[in-house]
Amino acid sequence: MKNTRRNFIRTSAAFTAAVGMGSAMPSAFSMINRPERKIRIGAIGIKGMGWSDLNAVLKHPGTECTALCDVDRNVLDMREKELAERGIKVKRYTDYRELLASDKVDAVVIGTPDHWHCLQMIDACAAGKDVYVEKPLGNSITECEAMVGAARKYNRIVQVGQWQRSQKHFRDAVAFVHSGKLGSIRLVKAWAYQGWMKSIPVKPDGPVPEGVDYDRWLGPAEKRPFNPNRFHFEFRWFWDYAGGLMTDWGVHMLDYALLGMKAGRPKSVMASGGKFAYPDDAAETPDTLTTVFEFDGFNIQWEHANGIDGGPYRRNHGVAFIGNQGTLVLNRDGWEVIPEKERMEAVPLQPRTDNGLELHAANFIEAIRARDSSLLHCPVEAGADIAIFSQMGNIAYRTGKKIYWDPSAKRFNDPRADQLITAPYHNGYSIPEV
Template sequence: MNHSRRNFIRSASTLMAGAGLVSALPASLQALPLRSVAASDRLNIAAIGINGMGWSDLTAMLKNPAAQCVALCDVDKNVLDKRVAELSQKGIRVKAYSDYRKLLEDKNIDAVIIGTPDHWHCLQMTDACSAGKDVYVEKPMGNSIIECRAMVAAQQKHSRAVQVGQWQRSQQHFKDAIDFVHSGKLGQVRLVKAWAYMGWMKSIPVKPDSTPPAGVDYKSWLGPATTRPFNENRFHFNFRWYWDYAGGLMTDWGVHLLDYALLGMKAGAPKSVMAAGGKFAYPDDAAETPDTLTTVYEYDHFNIQWEQATGIDGGPYGRDHGIAFIGNNGTLVLDRGGWEVIPEKGKMEGISRQKSVDNGLDLHTKNFVEVVKSRSLSDLHAPVQVGALIATTAQMGNIAYRTGKKIYWDNQKGQFTDNDANKFLAAPYHNGYKLPNVIG
């Protein structure tokens, strides 16, 4: 569907919100009333990077009758062939690409999902915007502070709908909890804690370098990252624990949970950041990023504290993840399952756990599809500005850890007051790739 026809379909059939975040295309997809939306009025969706969250995002998006998948792209032919076959079994025929740039040349594609490793997000998102595509990009939006700025500039220059995969922004119980925080009933909130205690994460055993698996275009997978011999530990899911490609738990879970800490406090950039931690649980394993970390963000009248620990489930308030707004009258504790208020004695009435009743990813992809059709970009639940703020905040925490210093942010200059910290503002690009030069 070309862009000039989008105004015509603003009144298309109501989008469906499915149930369950799954990693495989649900059998129920066959039963969706696709005929309720004329084929000419559906959005043509393509997915780039389809092994993990990219596939989950596509699965959720295809629950909407107004969306249809027309193309897939992955540098691992094994994954690509598998996903093409899964779609084919449901009667969905798609084009298959190994080079995302070729996919973006297809004028028939309206929007793309970017589910590749973090170090590819910026290049692919800015290229997609330049090609006139709307974009659903996985979190963290950017792999550096400078990348985040380039991605915001690209969206603004090309006026594309860009939704960042902060799907909790679409979940009702998160909204209700933040409304309660904003009501003032907790009293002055002086401390916010956010944490991820991941007991399921075990040690990653050291493995020797090897030849890339057959069907894997390893050179393309590396892209702008440092050229290194192939190692299984760095590939697919575990790329998250290596500085070349990502930022560990801070940019994996931290961007979700710290996002709500910032939203609840109506906070922007912190004044200062300090962090301490290391590889305390698995000191000799293959991962690079810390398995244990405490980070403190300083603001004028409150602090935000981040905690992460792998191999442990017993986090604060008996939860393995969450956000706690600690006020003079009581504490609101929020996680993916619900929220509650624990009162200070004699200060306020407590509130029993209010459970989640919806599916955030389904609602988030639905919101994206609706905005692509309506062109009301302000209706996006997690636009580039949201993604940039939280990715930048998470990067600040990692930079404080990597420098070993308390670092101060100059918001006017958009940099730290410390030269060592400023060296981490941009992720280095290699192999002939260059950071996008986006001029508004």
């Protein structure tokens, strides 16, 4: 590639020196604390959730969008037009590093494919920007650890897009679990049964679509011919860029399993599954998977299945805390308690009452105004914890073994599993040392 990360480090160093950005905190941020000063937002990756995140942020009256970035000029044209129809004029970029160099951007929304999150978040922090980054935080254990280090080093506000943490009914459900009323909890189930997910038909490689900077889209991923199955939304089902449903939905549901149990790293992980629904389609990640995370005194179980909606408790996604007295079932619609025989009172469905994404975006802006990461509902450390946890599940699946985690050495007991701790980088890119 013509422009590697090393080139950016050199140019951004000069930029930092010129305008006083980086860990020294630019004078512009004293302006952010003035209530009359709007926080200027730039968005990187704006086709899917990045666009939804940006619009949620812009619902806050103290914000304005000043910049858009995407490697697909067709997407840029579409989003620029939509903003113009709302009276919003923006500067457009195809290289996110140029957006980060702008003094008209205070904070960024990152909605790119998973394999780009790490570099873009760290570069944004180094450029003095606050960050709202989509989940999963990183595409490997090593990436997540580096991202936590960068947020701390550069003293940035970093919110991870696990917006359920901002919803009242999720917090209420966890409070009930912590009350002890369910009795001893020996098993927590989390799941995603995705009936809408159909088979991805095999397609031949082809020409790069007009207007797409494919080399920049690949970034640190392995160089491959363009294939439409690997582009835009479908990238999720290929190991080069993401981790399938385990990291797409698992980070949401398993996050609440960990919160409810006040759990950290598991002692061991084992997983079994495969491409059972669509064995001959184009996807690489498993369409059917069961994973067991072992802790002292309880287990957390993850399961997912593509193409069917018949999940546990007649819900296509959720978390169930199974206690001796009763079971609390929670998902995006609400929560309820199903008693174990006559051991406790049932709690009828407590429905959702708010918009989690909008509340999460507002929480991000609140933390920026206060310059206080402790206000965040999903700070970078929390995003890293659940992304690492989900990555462990994928590593167990890919090795086909029950693997054990050594918390002091931060390694597994298996050489193949250790190789998967770090995602390989290509094309002159490398994970920054922070």
